[in-house]
Amino acid sequence: MQEPRTEAPFPVPTALRFGAVLTSSGPVILTTFGAGRQSIGWFCSVMGSASHPMDGPYALETVPGELLFWGVLLLPVIVAGLLLRGSRRAALAAIVAVGAVLTFGLVTALFLPGLDPCTGEERAVVLPWPLLVCYPMAAGALLSVARMPLPRRPYATTLWAGAAGAAGWVAMFDRRPAYEERGLTVAYMRIPESFWDGLAWWSGEANAIGFPVVLVVLAAAATATVSMRWEHVAGTAAAAVLLLFPLLDVAMYISRHSGDFDMSLADCVRWSLLVAAVLVASATWSRQVRVLARSMTKQVVAGRAKGLAVAAVVAVGGIWLIASSFTPTR
Numbered sequence: 001m002q003e004p005r006t007e008a009p010f011p012v013p014t015a016l017r018f019g020a021v022l023t024s025s026g027p028v029i030l031t032t033f034g035a036g037r038q039s040i041g042w043f044c045s046v047m048g049s050a051s052h053p054m055d056g057p058y059a060l061e062t063v064p065g066e067l068l069f070w071g072v073l074l075l076p077v078i079v080a081g082l083l084l085r086g087s088r089r090a091a092l093a094a095i096v097a098v099g100a101v102l103t104f105g106l107v108t109a110l111f112l113p114g115l116d117p118c119t120g121e122e123r124a125v126v127l128p129w130p131l132l133v134c135y136p137m138a139a140g141a142l143l144s145v146a147r148m149p150l151p152r153r154p155y156a157t158t159l160w161a162g163a164a165g166a167a168g169w170v171a172m173f174d175r176r177p178a179y180e181e182r183g184l185t186v187a188y189m190r191i192p193e194s195f196w197d198g199l200a201w202w203s204g205e206a207n208a209i210g211f212p213v214v215l216v217v218l219a220a221a222a223t224a225t226v227s228m229r230w231e232h233v234a235g236t237a238a239a240a241v242l243l244l245f246p247l248l249d250v251a252m253y254i255s256r257h258s259g260d261f262d263m264s265l266a267d268c269v270r271w272s273l274l275v276a277a278v279l280v281a282s283a284t285w286s287r288q289v290r291v292l293a294r295s296m297t298k299q300v301v302a303g304r305a306k307g308l309a310v311a312a313v314v315a316v317g318g319i320w321l322i323a324s325s326f327t328p329t330r
Helices: 011-024 026-032 065-083 088-111 129-145 157-167 169-173 182-188 193-207 210-225 228-256 272-324
Strands: none
Touching: 011 026, 011 065, 011 129, 011 210, 026 065, 026 193, 026 210, 065 088, 065 129, 065 157, 065 169, 065 210, 088 129, 088 272, 157 193, 157 210, 157 272, 169 193, 193 210, 193 228, 210 228, 210 272, 228 272
């Protein structure tokens, strides 16, 4: 007799689906940690300049460069959303999306490089190697799982979409301008002096690049690819990391606070990331909360029904006793 096989905790289709989302997020992750920035248009082409201590990301004035930024930022959201549908057509549509962003990135880099956001001079033609490395791997993983339909599971799609929007608020609408007030940029920036200063500096860059969006997307992908146990672990971990950003803001405000500090605590905290953390936690545990609420409702209804039945029996018995006491006996 053959021994029964134990199911692997992370089967190949699961690893491929999660890997597709991870590699589609690769350019955002790499640039968050400083890799490949010189080949991406919304960063300075020369890093470490004394006159421009911030390498980026900058809001570009050229339409192709700005559209490419949005494409790189939103591609992981699109891939994860299509994978949640679980169909072969959705996987093929995700492949088309990856190919479209890669093609547009190559066309922009080769023919429409635009101006350097720090110097204002024409950028040299440099291939965007983070896109060239990550996107073909994402397309290959998607192609591998195209014939492996994913069983439908209930997802809190609205909560995940809201979390992604809140996590990407700064990246989408509050990046530094590329050319305006360039001379004032150095006036209010300081080179990090300690570990905590460096961490706060990095968290600001990561927020503007879109790293919080990647955290939300990877947690959402986990809900569709891994078991319920690991789904809760991934979602809770992502919510905790997102929560660290506003907590770091509070800690830095307290450590830097002085009497002549103009900004209030409310102005220094990244509330959008706090909202994103709450939405991620809600989406992760929404199914269990609904099951618990339904169970409690059934228990309450059952308890009330039982109490009403007992009260009805007591009332009928009392009425019968009272009525029988007035009935004449023979």
